[in-house]
Amino acid sequence: MKPVIGITSNIDSTTHSIQNTYIQAVITGGGIPLVIPTGVENDAKQITKLLDGLLISGGGDMNPQLFNEEPLPQLGNVTPERDTAELELVRQMLSLDKPILGICRGHQVLNVAFGGTLYQDIHSQSASALLQHDQKAKRDHQSHSVHLEKGTLLESIAASEKIMVNSFHHQALKDIPSPLIVSGKASDGIVEAIESPDHHFVIGVQWHPEALVENADQVSKRLFEAYMKACLERMGAVEYH
Structure with a gap:
């Protein structure tokens, strides 16, 4: 049996959408992708019982009201309905201790779900010079390095304390609550990865490994393999539906 992986989707005024790279990364990794729309928060408990893993995809900005802030001028497009659905899906998956990969x-959704906060715009809120975190190169170009914390799950998966990643964001993690720990940072101090030692598999990465899998990046490939392995392990721990 293959693990069923729920992938959250973007929404605009008329359309739900998802980058094909997420779907292909799940298929290549040995899973069955199931795209989840917004508006399902009231059914999140039932949906998460059907899933073996949750992949929270990339997209626009989070609503700063979720972490008790007013919107800054540099805030981008927000979709509160997507925030609501994804946060509830995360909470339900955590209650079941099923694997979550946040991209x-x-x-950022993962961090907020645990009670954390975000920088609404790193460039206007940082007191020091930053790297280019919204790269102008193609999506599979690895534009900057990330230093991984020794002894973390992510470091063991990567088998290295320094990796190269792509980068497409202007928001970033600020306050990171327990039980989350920082497992990776860029050289300018921006938090690039988190994980929860208290759960079977909960990892968030600020970059887009699904876009790097297509370029045969071995670290990205191992990340998806480890995620799928965790999903299979959870399938064996509970009665399969």
Whole structure:
């Protein structure tokens, strides 16, 4: 049996959408992708019982009201309905201790779900010079390095304390609550990865490994393999539906 992986989707005024790279990364990793729309927060408990893993995809900005802030001028497009659905899906998956992989915006959703906060715009809120975090190169170009914390799950997956990643964001993690720990940072101090030692598999990354899998990046490939392995392990721990 293959694990069923729920992938959250973007929404605008008329359309739900998802980058094909997420779907292909799940298929290549040995899972069955199931795209989840917004508006399902009231059914999140039932939906998460059907899933073996949740992949929170990238997208626009989170509503700063979720962490008790007013919007700054540099805030981008927000979709409160997506925030609501994804946060509830995360909470339900955590209650079941099923694997979660958060990518870019999904990394930020994870932090907020645990009670953390975000920089609405790193460039206007940082007192020091930053790297280019919204790269102008193509999506599979690895534009800057990330230093991984020794002894973390992510470091063991990567088998290295320094990796190269792509980068497409202007928001970032600020306050990171327990039990989350920082597992990776850029050289300018921006938090690039988090994980929860208290759960079977909960990892958030600020970059887009799904876009790097297509370019045969071995670290990204191992990340998806480890995620799928965790999903299979949870399938064996509970009665399969």
